[in-house]
Amino acid sequence: MKASSKIGLLMAAVGAMIGLAACGSQSDTSSSSKTLTLWSDQEIPATVVKSWKESPFHTQLAKQTKIKVNWQFPASGADFSQAFNLLITQKKLPDMIWHGFLGSADQMISDGVLMDLSKDLPKKAPHYWAFLKAHPEYMRAMKTDSGKIYMAGFFRETPQQTTFIGPEIRQDWLDANNLKMPTNIAEWENVFKVFHDKYNATLGFVPDWTFNPGFAGAFGAHAGLDPNSYIDGKKVKFAQTQPEWKNYIAWLHKMYAEGLIDKDFVTADGNSLQTKATTDKVGVIFNLQSVVSKLNTAAASNKSSAKWVGAPYPNQANGEKPTAIYMIDMYNTQGVGITTSISKDKLDAAYKWIDYPYTKEGQLYWNYGEKGVSWEMKDGKPTFTDKMTKGKYDLLTQTQLYTRNTGNGLGVQLLDMIRQRTDASSFNAGKTWYNGNKQVRQAMYPSAVSYTRQESKEIAQIMNTMGTYVKERAIKFITGELPMSQFDSFMTGLKKQGVDRYLKIQQDAYDRYLKRQ
Missing domain, CATH: 3.40.190.10 (Periplasmic binding protein-like II)
Structure with a gap:
């Protein structure tokens, strides 16, 4: 698939589309009383914590979005594909599933596992919808052959990040x-x-x-x-x-x-x-x-x-x-889908949760973590704090604790975040390749x-x-x-x-x- 020649301007495009309502979905507290269940074989907490309840990224995300999420992960050492296949045989599914759906989404929808999000995205997840509209190649990737959109995806800011x-x-x-x-x-x-x-x-x-x-x-x-x-x-x-x-x-x-x-x-x-x-x-x-x-x-x-x-x-x-x-694609095969088991009173909260990474605030959180804790603005750019660069653990572990969008995630992985978390010799190698x-x-x-x-x-x-x-x-x-x-x-x-x-x-x-x- 041909990459957009304007992908380097992604930050500006995302900023422009947020003229809708600066993080409006985050200011709405109507969903704060709802608790969503999310089964995920991605974004597993750092090994230095016992569970997601001790993970700064996962717990702070609930505060950022004002949406509580009960994360469910496969057992340690489990085969993720087998765990997923077992999961979808259950009569009652979690509200959302994070898995590698690409290639089988139409079947997942026809089997009654995933919802078709196409009709509701423009109203219920406007930032994600605007992002897809601004990048036709991503819109195509997130659709099934029958034209259904089925998950919130993960994308890279520049082609350099794919090598x-x-x-x-x-x-x-x-x-x-x-x-x-x-x-x-x-x-x-x-x-x-x-x-x-x-x-x-x-x-x-x-x-x-x-x-x-x-x-x-x-x-x-x-x-x-x-x-x-x-x-x-x-x-x-x-x-x-x-x-x-x-x-x-x-x-x-x-x-x-x-x-x-x-x-x-x-x-x-x-x-x-x-x-x-x-x-x-x-x-x-x-x-x-x-x-x-x-x-x-x-x-x-x-x-x-x-x-x-x-x-x-x-x-x-x-x-x-x-x-x-x-080289890999500008998008990942993994993403978050909403299941058919979700109750109507939770649906708006689920859409707001998957929309958050595509807002300006959400993009910064998924890439850098909590402002004032893991990053601060310096010279007009988000910059990791000493807590990250001189923290208790190495930088890789620190970023796993406080941020995401490293190898996978939601929203757009920013090149400068990769630069900050990567040794210069390694970062330059990717650029050279x-x-x-x-x-x-x-x-x-x-x-x-x-x-x-x-x-x-x-x-x-x-x-x-x-x-x-x-x-x-x-x-x-x-x-x-x-x-x-x-x-x-x-x-x-x-x-x-x-x-x-x-x-x-x-x-x-x-x-x-x-x-x-």
Whole structure:
């Protein structure tokens, strides 16, 4: 889905739409006597408190909105999907549910679980409605194929916030060898060889999401080791069936054969990768942006000269930006829906509660917490107080205690909040990885598409085997267990796995998505 070119002006847009009534829904105390029940597998309280009743964010939210909410969370360690499936079998549901509804909302409405909010939003949740009207791409994402709006969503202020995984490199080793930051595959190959010859260090990665898409975009491919659909014009394609992906895998095999890729990558996980990074066994890794600061903190405590920074994804050979970098949608798949079990006398309160994050006051609260406690205004900008930056716990824990909208939430996640809660090296890494790459978003298969029950069943069955098949074959091609000469047989295998049917379902769902009004 194409991001709005004006998303950077989101704060101004939100401020303008609040001319309706400055937080009018919050000044109404008529709902203060109502207690709403909310089952949620999101916004779980920080681990340093026993329950939400001791969580500053959750308890203060009730005071901010003047609406009491009884939060219900799955048991610790529970499978969230199983907990949700069990929940919706109950005759009496909570008033609201916070869950990943995208893709199945029409079914949830027809099954009598969720209410269709479309008709009541303009009057009962005017700030949220104004926000959706101002951003047609979000309006489309929050609708079902039949045009129903079913949840209050979570959105990001800028595209930069959608990219938080990428290549991380030893800047001190680059400096010591008079190497500039690599920008294309040829330069990266040279860096790998120098790091290997001088430090016996390799490229480290985990054959899962931390390496997807890896350097695939430098070859014009649209995925790494994970199976992936992408959009070419309005046609859905499967990345692993394209010649660019073959070229990428062939290059990885070459790097592996030359000893430039960590031999343990097949069994590696995030923890083992970080261990190798802190012991100088790898000089380049793919990981979360938060890992950059973790590695630098570890280096400081170990009195090491190591300096890790985010490195740009390599450009294509013709100098164009990569066709694939790690990127997610501008919205999340999770949101809050109102159930059909809610009583009429509570309905207005539920709408006011989901409307609050889209007001000016609510946006500040969900991002920064309570004014005068966790933030104050400095130089015209909300700024975290010493309570946050020099509090009892680390900044991550403090923000979990007093704020939300970090990885998920409601309303709009603000870029400056992310900057304040993130170490500069990590924040800059995310900025480096995104690098204004708009073409990747244009090719992304949107997560807001909806499937019928039959389509969902078929997709799951196909991907259950095809996903494993793609990863296993990719690893075998890289390590040489399968020669690249057998790539045609891999393509034949994809046909047998059902790739054509998979693409047909994906195309049908995408076509319906485009027709949403």
